Amino acid sequence: MSKQFEKVFVEITNFCGLHCSFCTPKKDTKATMPLALFKKIAQEISPVTKLCALHILGDPLTLNNLNAYLDLAKHLKLEITTSGFFLDSKAISLLLNTQNIQQINLSLTSALYQNKPIAINSYLEPILELCEQHKHLQSEKFINLRLWNLNLDLSAPKENVILYQKIQDFFNLKTISPKKTRLAYKIHLLGAHFFEWVDLENLKNTTKTLNGFCYGASKQLGILCNGSVVPCCFDTKGTITLGNLNTQSLSEILHSKRTQNLIQGFQQNIRIEEFCQACKYPEYLKKKVKE
Numbered sequence: 001m002s003k004q005f006e007k008v009f010v011e012i013t014n015f016c017g018l019h020c021s022f023c024t025p026k027k028d029t030k031a032t033m034p035l036a037l038f039k040k041i042a043q044e045i046s047p048v049t050k051l052c053a054l055h056i057l058g059d060p061l062t063l064n065n066l067n068a069y070l071d072l073a074k075h076l077k078l079e080i081t082t083s084g085f086f087l088d089s090k091a092i093s094l095l096l097n098t099q100n101i102q103q104i105n106l107s108l109t110s111a112l113y114q115n116k117p118i119a120i121n122s123y124l125e126p127i128l129e130l131c132e133q134h135k136h137l138q139s140e141k142f143i144n145l146r147l148w149n150l151n152l153d154l155s156a157p158k159e160n161v162i163l164y165q166k167i168q169d170f171f172n173l174k175t176i177s178p179k180k181t182r183l184a185y186k187i188h189l190l191g192a193h194f195f196e197w198v199d200l201e202n203l204k205n206t207t208k209t210l211n212g213f214c215y216g217a218s219k220q221l222g223i224l225c226n227g228s229v230v231p232c233c234f235d236t237k238g239t240i241t242l243g244n245l246n247t248q249s250l251s252e253i254l255h256s257k258r259t260q261n262l263i264q265g266f267q268q269n270i271r272i273e274e275f276c277q278a279c280k281y282p283e284y285l286k287k288k289v290k291e
């Protein structure tokens with residue numbers, strides 16, 4: 001098999017410990033992928049994907065045995081996404097010293113949208129320490145500080161000012177550009193506007209678009225912590241479950257009728273699944289191609 005996937009998202013836990021007001025409907029129960037299942041998944045995705053992203057909804061840094069997962073994924077190129085809330089000196093060392101982690105994403109947006117305001121200084125402290133140690137080690141990994149809450153015209157909302165100010169001071173910069181700022185070697189601040197999640201509770205009444213292209217199931221794939229395979233990381237509840245890796249092989253799932261129909265539909269610019277018809281990602285992709 002060739003490496004058909006650019007990225008496979010694997011949710012090793014759906015627990016993040018936070019309550020962001022913008023989050024997609026939350027999982028009903030906290031769940032973590034068993035190590036034995038992760039081992040099977042890591043082996044099966046290895047020949048077909050260029051990259052494995054350890055994230056769909058939860059935060060990998062909430063796991064106290066994250067190192068055991070990383071040990072099973074030594075043969076994969078990894079990307080990891082975290083809110084940064086659980087970053088401590090042990091996690092910093094693990095992230096920076098795990099050779100095959102190529103990119104560390106920190107979703108700073110989460111700090112601004114909790115029920116109760118959080119202390120920004122203490123939140124940022126370990127994140128900036130990670131950046132400092134990255135510099136000291138002359139690490140080649142990418143660190144992306146993400147603020148995906150920009151307005152549609154990519155200007156920044158006022159909530160961001162406090163974070164910009166602290167980041168600007170720490171990196172000794174004159175200005176910050178909300179869309180993209182290089183903070184240091186391989187460390188960037190990246191902005192994007194809020195992603196509009198599919199309203200699952202109101203799916204029947206959501207406006208649908210029948211035409212549209214997407215790389216779901218052909219170049220990107222998601223695997224939820226219960227082993228369900230979904231076409232993308234936006235299908236956080238397994239609405240389009242293509243199969244389950246507890247009982248099936250990845251190859252069987254990728255060749256299933258539902259997967260093939262979905263892919264062939266997209267090739268003809270048709271969204272077969274109702275969930276995809278309500279999803280905004282194809283419009284985002286179209287806009288990106290035009291840019």
Ligand code: SF4
Pocket residue numbers: 016017018019020022023024057058083110
């Ligand atoms: S957006 Fe991410 S960090 Fe925030 S509640 Fe949802 S899963 Fe958790």
Ligand code: SF4
Pocket residue numbers: 214215216217231232233234235275276277279280281282
């Ligand atoms: S259209 Fe949306 S829901 Fe469907 S596969 Fe693409 S990103 Fe996922």
